[in-house]
Each structure stands twice: as C-alpha cells, then as structure tokens.
Amino acid sequence: MAPGVPTYPVGGLGRAVAAAVAATAVLYTLVAFYPAVGAVLARRAAEAQDTDVLLGAVLLEVLFILPFGATYLTAAVLMIIWTWRARKNLDAFPGALPQFSPGWAIAGWLVPLANVVVPVRVVAGIARDSLWRARTSVLVGVWWAAWLVFSLGERFASRTDNRAYERLPEDPFNDIGFQAYVGYYQDALVRNLVPLAACLTAAAALIVLVRRITAAQQARIALAVPAGPAPYGWPGAPVPYGRPAVTDPSPQVAGGAGTVSPPDAAAAGGTIGA
Template sequence: MLCSTCRLRPPVTEDGRCLLCAGPAGPAPMPPVSAFVAPQQYLRPPDGLAKAVVVLLASVAAADLLAVAAGLNVRRVLGNGLDNGFAAYDDAEADLADNLYAGAGVLQVLTTLATAVVFIIWFRRVRLNAEVFDPSVQPMGAGWAVGAWFVPFANLVLPRRIAGGIWTASAQTTPDGSRRTVPATVMNLWWGAWVCSLVASRYTSQQYWKAEEPQEIMDAAGLLMATDALDLVAAVFAVLFVRRLTRMQGERAALGAHPLTVRPAPGRAH
C-alpha cells in the first residue's frame, strides 16, 4: 500500500499519507505554567528586642534620677553661697557639683542614644508584624517606621500615626472575626510625655547655658530638674507601651487567624 497523496512511499499516518506528505510535526505542547506564588510574609517575635528596650529605658530613667540628684546638689551649693554672700564659698565643692552635673548629662546622652537605636529597631519589627496582621490600617509604609523619626518637626507627629496603625492591627480579634478595640491610653501617655520632654529639654538647656549669675544658674538648674523628671516619666510610660504592644502582638499571633507563617527569630530552632 502506498501513500494516498504521492503514491510513492508507504503511509505512516492514520489518513494514509507518507512522512513527507504529512509535513513536519507541530510544536510539542508546552507544560502547564504554575501560578505565580507571592513571597511569603512572616511574623518575627519582638520579645527579645522588647526586653532590650525595657532594660535600656530603665538605664535612661536611672540617668534621669542621677541628673535630678546632681541638680539638687548644684542648687544646694549655690544656695549656701547666696545665703552668706559667698563669704564661705567652697570652690572645690562647687567644682565637684559642676562635674557631677556634667557627668550626669553625659550619661543621659549615652543612654538615650543607645535606647533610641534599639527602640527604633523594635519599632520597625512590630510595624512589619502589623503589615502581616492587617495592612489596611497602616497609614504609612513600613520604611517610615525608621524614617519618620529623622524628619524635623514631623517626627513629633508621624511616629505616633505609625504607632496607632500598629496598635490597631495588633489588637486581638473576637470569635466572630471582628477586631477588639484596645484603649490606647498608655500609648498616648507615652507619646505626650516624650514630646513634652523633648520640647522642654531644648528650651531649658538653652536657659542653663545662657545663665551667668548664681541666681540665674539656680533657676535654670531647677528647670532642668523638672525636665529630667518629665523625661523619667516618659521613660516609664515607654516601658509600659513597649511591654503592652509586644504582649498584644504575641496574643494576636497565637490566634492563628491569619494564613501566614510565624518564623522564629534568628538563632532559634525552627
């Protein structure tokens, strides 16, 4: 039997055509393309960072207490001098009081800088977790959890906005899936005390460095003491805020109401 078309070669197809008459084979079917899978997001426990922040905030509070005590000592020394017209003024005691006050100020700067670095790292961590919990309530992108602190004047407002979104997303959900409202009192107290302390410290520091007369120095030292006390209060509220928000995120993650995976912090077993 020959090809039904050319009658020269044996057929190889079902319709009786030879290999040449049938033509080249069509392209092989492409394998099915798998659907695009978005990169998986993870929760990262903020507990370790939170503990470090709490310890550093405690060091800030201790430095503030030391500064208040040093300020009281400065006022005592100057007050004694004013009472007797500096007739029996002890220069060595005055120098020691000034050195103690300056040392307390240096300690405040060092503890505050260290705390700020670790606090911002923790703040970014909880912001990324909030993106997993509920990105719809975040007013700004995750990068602003760091950048907002370095924008002049706006850093008095923007971090609080970001914190509000984190707080809302981290609140537990009720059994029916709706979000439970958690009062933000501790967050508002922390932010209000911190802003007031920041603004007051800039003003009182200028007054202290401009003071020349003993009475002016005493008055400026009193203002600085009040500012240090306010900073101590802000540190206490910051500790409460960090602990509360960290606990909220742990409770929210334990619900398992989200489809994403919890990844342990680096260094921990999976």
C-alpha cells in the same frame, strides 16, 4: 499568618527597649536633681572661699550627664528597631490595615518636622492592629504628649541654664559671687521639675505600651494560624452567623455493604431489541 510573609521576633527586643527606657528615666532623674548637689557644693565653696570646689561641681555634673546621654541614645536606637519590626509583623497579620509603610517606622523618627507626627501615628497603628482595638490606646496619647513636653521642656531648661551660667562670674572673690552660683543651681532645679515629670510619665506609658504590644504580637506569631479562606469548621475560620462552630470531626455515617446502590433488575427479554 499570611503565607510567605516573614515575621520578626520582638520579645527580647521589647524587653531591651523597656529596660533602656527605664534606665534613661532613672539617669535623667539624677541629672534633673543634680542642681541640688551643685547648690550644696556652691555653699561649701563660699564657706571655704575656694573656687576649686565650684570646678569640681561642674565636673561632677558632666559625670551625671554622660551616662544619661549614652543610655538615651541606646534607648532611641532600640525603639526605632522595635518599631520597624513590630510594623513589619503587621504585614503577616490577617486583618491588619497599617497606614504607613515600614520605612516610615524608621524615617519618621529622623526626618525633621515629620518626627513630631509620624512616630506616634505609626505606633498608634501598631497598637490598634496588634491589640485588636478599633480606637487608639490612651497610652499612645499619654506617651506622646508627655514626650513632647519633655523634649521641649528639657531644651528650654538647657538653653536657659547655659545663658544663666554665662552671666556668672568666672572667678568669684566674695560672698556675692559665690551666692550667684548658689542661686544658679537653685533656679536650675526648679526649671528641671516640669521636664522630669514629663519624662517619668512618658517612660512609664511607653514601657507599658511596648510590653503589651510585644506580648500580643509574640502570642499571635506563636499561634501561626494560616491566613486565607479556610473551610468552615477549621481552626481560625470565621463562624457563619447562626451556625455553631465545628470543633470535632463529623462522625462517619455507619454503613456496610448495603451502602452501595444495587444495579437495576434486568427487564424481561434481557437485551434491547430482543
């Protein structure tokens, strides 16, 4: 590790990110498939000619959306913190060449327009320098592409659902009015399929990516190999081409009293000028 550069633990945080992302994907799956439940309730409302059943369907949908929103926000906050820590650790890793400062690990998610490009580039750099790869991992591309499809698809589906719901009769009094609610929920279910598939793909790729980077960084932090020029043969020092690594201390040269060179014999006369 680079002397004097602090490192940050990412093991527990990485597991928390993976758990939060998995929970978010599960809850969104429930939200995406809720229109199937809404269609069933709308049919029951039509059979009973009871508008209160439709109101119950709306309230039940809210109960599905609220936990998803809370979990989504939690996963987002944990992901930002994990990204910042993982990026800061690169400063202590010899050989790492990050392109973005640690500040962009946070700002990249929050700044409009920049959040379309910066987060994936920051994570791609973290993956390369943590996993020691010359190229960006395929998982990074899969995660970000699926994430963009989910974000855009979910926004499109939500806006379309809102416009369609506004056109529904507020107080259906015949089968046609109740059938309009059935059709609304059926169409909403179809619109949710694309963002759902993208959400599950992005979540799976991100979980694997976070776990791999976290394990690699934790292992490197645990080694704590000092950086800087180490003498040949020290642990972690580069091995010159064509020379074997020295793993054991060099044996001492055996010697006794004869190892010290004896003084030269005195010349005849004993002293200079004699």
